[in-house]
Amino acid sequence: xxxxxxxLGRLISAPMRPGIVVWLGLRSARxxxxxxxxxxxxxxxxxxxxxxxxxxxxxxQVSLIQAEHLAAIAxxxxxxxxxxxxxxxxxVVAGLxxxxxxxxxxxxxxxxIEPTGACHPCSRMETILGPGGYNAVRGHGGVVARIVAxxxxxxxxxxTRLG
Numbered sequence: 767x768x769x770x771x772x773x774l775g776r777l778i779s780a781p782m783r784p785g786i787v788v789w790l791g792l793r794s795a796r797x798x799x800x801x802x803x804x805x806x807x808x809x810x811x812x813x814x815x816x817x818x819x820x821x822x823x824x825x826x827q828v829s830l831i832q833a834e835h836l837a838a839i840a841x842x843x844x845x846x847x848x849x850x851x852x853x854x855x856x857x858v859v860a861g862l863x864x865x866x867x868x869x870x871x872x873x874x875x876x877x878x879i880e881p882t883g884a885c886h887p888c889s890r891m892e893t894i895l896g897p898g899g900y901n902a903v904r905g906h907g908g909v910v911a912r913i914v915a916x917x918x919x920x921x922x923x924x925x926t927r928l929g
Contacts, residue, residue, distance in 0.1 A: 778866075785862025785925040787874065788833050789850045792816045797890075800851040805920040808877040810913045814856055824912065825882035831908030833860040842902035843895060852894050855885065855908050859925050864909045871928040876917030878928070881909040 768775050791800035795818050807815040813827040814820055831853060840848040850858045857874070867881050887903035895902060 782863075782866060782927050783861065785859040787857060787919060787921055787923045787925060788860045789858035790919065790921055791850055791854075791856055791858075793818045793854065800854055802851070805875075805918055806856070807916070807918055808874075808879070808913045809916040813913065817856065826910040827913045828857060828879060829855040829885045829908060829910050830857040830859060830864055830881070831855040831885070831906075832862070832864055833858050835906040835908065839895075839902045839906055843898060848895065853903065853907070854890075854894075857919065862925050867909070867927055871914060872911070873924070873926045873928055875919035875923040877913060877919055878915040878917070879911040880914050881911045883910055884908075885910045 768778070770776075770779060790803045790806050792803050792806065792814065793800050794816070798818065803816070806817075808828060809815060810827075812820055813822055819827065831850070836848050836850065836853070836858070839853070840846065859874075864881065868883075870880070872879050872881065885908040887900050887907050889900060891899035891903050893899075
């Protein structure tokens with residue numbers, strides 16, 4: 767990958783300011799609306815309790831997006847606001863660049879997750895956000911992650927890169 771002792775490696779490993787969880791949501795079934803939750807339980811074997819993906823293991827157990835990207839997507843669409851419910855992500859964080867967490871363990875609440883890749887938009891973005899919705903979300907859809915150690919995540923919890 768890269769030499770951790772190289773100038774680039776040192777930059778990638780430089781300290782980061784923690785982020786904060788600003789919104790949590792669950793989908794009870796495929797295509798069901800997201801419902802806001804004050805807290806969620808993450809389990810490495812069963813995923814996100816109460817979410818339609820619960821019970822699945824793998825690299826897509828939870829999805830995260832940056833609050834800052836909601837404003838960017840709204841701007842690309844020329845609308846005043848895009849909500850977390852519309853984008854169908856489980857966790858919205860603020861003050862933290864999710865791309866800088868790739869390949870690292872992350873403490874979120876009392877759980878530990880590992881981002882595994884980008885959360886690309888689906889064709890439903892055209893229906894939910896209107897024409898251009900898919901392209902507005904491209905590159906701003908957040909990340910998916912696997913749950914390494916279970917725990918509880920609440921709105922207001924810190925999001926911290928480990929190591």
